[in-house]
Amino acid sequence: MSLVSGQEVIRECASRGLVAGAFNTTNLETTMGIVQAVExxxxPxxxxxxxxxxxxxxxxxxxxMVSRRVAGTDVPVALHLDHGRTLDDVRAALAAGFTSIMMDxxxxxxxQNVKLSAEARALCPPGIALEVELGSIGGKEDDHGPEREFTTDPAEVADFVEAVxxxxxxxxxxxxxxxAPDARLDLDLLRRIQEAGSVPLVIHGGSGLGADQLGVLSDYDVVKVNVASDLRNAMIxxxxxxxxxxxxxxxxxxxxTASVQAISDVVEQRIRSFNPRLGSPVAQS
Structure with missing residues (x-):
């Protein structure tokens, strides 16, 4: 099928009690591996x-690249801008046909976060999903990290979501x-964020979290988990x-070709970690 809106992926996952993986690509091999595991x-x-x-x-x-590959699959896939830092990033991704946007x-x-996030909302046509970030996630992605990191304040969540x-x-x-293999989610904080908000949550940094934590995220209204480092490491x-x-x-x-299979194996393992009721590949055969 054609690429679908990020909103469709969210609805489909919510209706089926699933957590969507959000897998970063850069090249053909990574894209092929991701879609192979998704199929x-x-x-979604x-x-x-x-x-x-x-x-x-x-x-x-x-x-x-992505739209050509997903045209042959029946599983809903959205093409998402990850960590758009400027409104120009948002405009460029939308002009290229992306169906989901993150304004970070x-x-x-x-x-200023509210202002820029709301401006990104105004840029997105109806049907295009918008993800924004409250709090600042630590660590580095592609050697880029925040000047400071701080956890999300549940007291700010409701007003932020409504304003944006x-x-x-x-x-x-x-x-x-x-x-970051030693990373651990503060599930008590995640519960307070969930209770304060009205939209599904996203967890970045899925590569560093263990299966014991990934497997319970649906209980906290998490619908999207980002994974990048695991895939890149598999190819390298x-x-x-x-x-x-x-x-x-x-x-x-x-x-x-071997790298495509290595990436596919990682993606499949992560999808099953988010959704333990899917079972292992052996259990499904």
Whole structure:
């Protein structure tokens, strides 16, 4: 099917009690691996790219690549702008055909965050999902990190969501960008955020969280979990291992194909971690 709106992915997941993965792509191999796993699990998904990665090809190439691949699948997939820092990022992604947007103004003071997030809402046509961030998530993504990190204040959630009119709220509750294997969500804080808000929540930094925490997120109205570092590491590791095994390796297609499978395995594992009732691949066979 064609790319769908992020709002459709949210509705589909909410109606089925599922949590959508949001998997970052940069190139063909990563896109192929993501969609292969999505087709296997049948869980609606966001494929996304951040401006820091779009510099390699531009938003139009990402749109063409992803839309061509998902045209052959029956699972709803939205194309999402991850961590748009400026309104120009939002405009560029929308012009390229993206169906879901994140405006991340969390590095600004609260009032400026509200202002920029509301302006992004006004830019998004009807049907385009808007994600915004309240609180500042720590860690680094592509060597970019916040000047300061701070958890989401539940007391600010209701007014922020109402003022912006967002569809999704990304929160900071112990989650960390990048590969942070010691990260732990503060589930008590996440519950207070959930109770204060009126829109589904987003957890960034899914690569660093264990299955025990990922598996309970649907109980906290989390509908979207971002994963990037795990996928990138799978691809880099595949190429690195191929070189170590044979420094004279010349078959790019063989190693690229192996990287697609490595990425697909990671994506499938993460989707099943978010949605434990899907069971293991063996249980489904």
């Amino acid at each position: 296997k699990t049948g869980v 998904t966001f494929i996304q790219v951040a401006p820091t990665n779009a510099v390699l090809s531009g938003y139009e190439y990402i749109y063409d 103004a969390s590095g600004h003071p609260y009032d 009119g967002c569809d999704l709220l990304a929160v900071s509750a112990g989650n960390v960008h990048g590969y 590791r595949t190429f690195g291992e191929a070189y170590v095994a044979n420094p004279h390796e010349y078959s790019l297609i063989r190693v690229s």
